[in-house]
Amino acid sequence: MKKYISLMMLLVFLGTAALTGCNSEKSKSGNSVQTDSHSKQDVVYLMAGKVEVGEKVDIKSTIMAKVVEMNVDIGSTVKKGDPILQLDMKDRQAQVTDARAALTQAQASLAGANADYETAKNNYERNNQLFQAGAISQLEFEQSQSKLNAAKTTKDVCQSKLTQAQNEITEADIQLDNGTIISPISGTVTAKNANVGEVVAAGAPLLTVVNPENLLVTVYVPEDIVSQIKIGEKVVIKVPEASKKVFDGEISVMDSVVDPASKTVLVKVSFNSQDTQLKPGMFAEVGIRN
Numbered sequence: 220m221k222k223y224i225s226l227m228m229l230l231v232f233l234g235t236a237a238l239t240g241c242n243s244e245k246s247k248s249g250n251s252v253q254t255d256s257h258s259k260q261d262v263v264y265l266m267a268g269k270v271e272v273g274e275k276v277d278i279k280s281t282i283m284a285k286v287v288e289m290n291v292d293i294g295s296t297v298k299k300g301d302p303i304l305q306l307d308m309k310d311r312q313a314q315v316t317d318a319r320a321a322l323t324q325a326q327a328s329l330a331g332a333n334a335d336y337e338t339a340k341n342n343y344e345r346n347n348q349l350f351q352a353g354a355i356s357q358l359e360f361e362q363s364q365s366k367l368n369a370a371k372t373t374k375d376v377c378q379s380k381l382t383q384a385q386n387e388i389t390e391a392d393i394q395l396d397n398g399t400i401i402s403p404i405s406g407t408v409t410a411k412n413a414n415v416g417e418v419v420a421a422g423a424p425l426l427t428v429v430n431p432e433n434l435l436v437t438v439y440v441p442e443d444i445v446s447q448i449k450i451g452e453k454v455v456i457k458v459p460e461a462s463k464k465v466f467d468g469e470i471s472v473m474d475s476v477v478d479p480a481s482k483t484v485l486v487k488v489s490f491n492s493q494d495t496q497l498k499p500g501m502f503a504e505v506g507i508r509n
Contacts, residue, residue, distance in 0.1 A: 262455045264506035268438035274430035280419045281397045297402040308398035318388035325384040329377040339370035406430035436503045439483035457504040467491040
């Protein structure tokens with residue numbers, strides 16, 4: 220009898236242990252679904268891309284000229300409007316001098332032509348009255364009319380030359396201003412393609428400046444989930460390589476066209492605040508809160 224009771228107790232113990240083990244396995248299985256939370260809300264990561272600079276400028280020359288001064292190097296910090304490179308402007312300066320001389324001459328010629336026109340006009344008006352009164356012959360009247368027409372033609376030509384001279388000096392001044400190249404943005408010089416003494420062609424890239432404080436994440440979203448996001452929507456940005464890992468942001472740009480090859484839409488996500496640990500090229504995931 221005692222043996223029977225002992226056997227029953229053993230079976231109950233084993234059954235209890237097995238049940239406890241099953242419940243433990245169920246608990247482990249239920250926690251195996253990876254979830255993330257941020258600000259006490261679950262986050263679903265739908266997009267992935269790279270951290271990139273949001274502001275980047277390739278600075279080019281608009282004229283062909285020799286580089287005579289270089290004020291920056293790779294890694295230099297610049298502010299918007301800083302002069303960073305100077306081109307040789309001796310030839311352009313001579314053009315400006317010639318254009319100013321031509322403008323002065325054109326102004327003097329027009330002034331003389333205007334005076335001659337006024338004289339011819341007054342003579343014509345007086346001779347017209349005399350002709351109507353029969354005081355002068357038709358030939359004399361026609362001569363005064365011809366002189367007026369000639370004076371007007373000369374005045375118009377001088378006016379045209381003045382306009383041309385003004386345009387040439389404006390263009391010459393612009394060309395002269397193009398010799399001093401300034402940075403259009405604040406940032407850091409990341410590339411330099413010219414050195415002092417080299418002749419650069421018009422349109423040639425000289426320097427690249429990026430603003431490292433204006434970072435964003437560029438992602439390509441499958442068209443079937445584009446409807447789940449919108450511009451201005453608050454998102455969570457996970458950057459595994461950064462020590463902080465998770466950042467707040469929002470969707471700032473959404474392309475209106477679906478890429479026919481990849482069936483994706485270009486989306487740009489901006490950080491709400493910039494962090495020094497964020498670097499261009501870092502992998503990032505973008506999630507939305509449930």
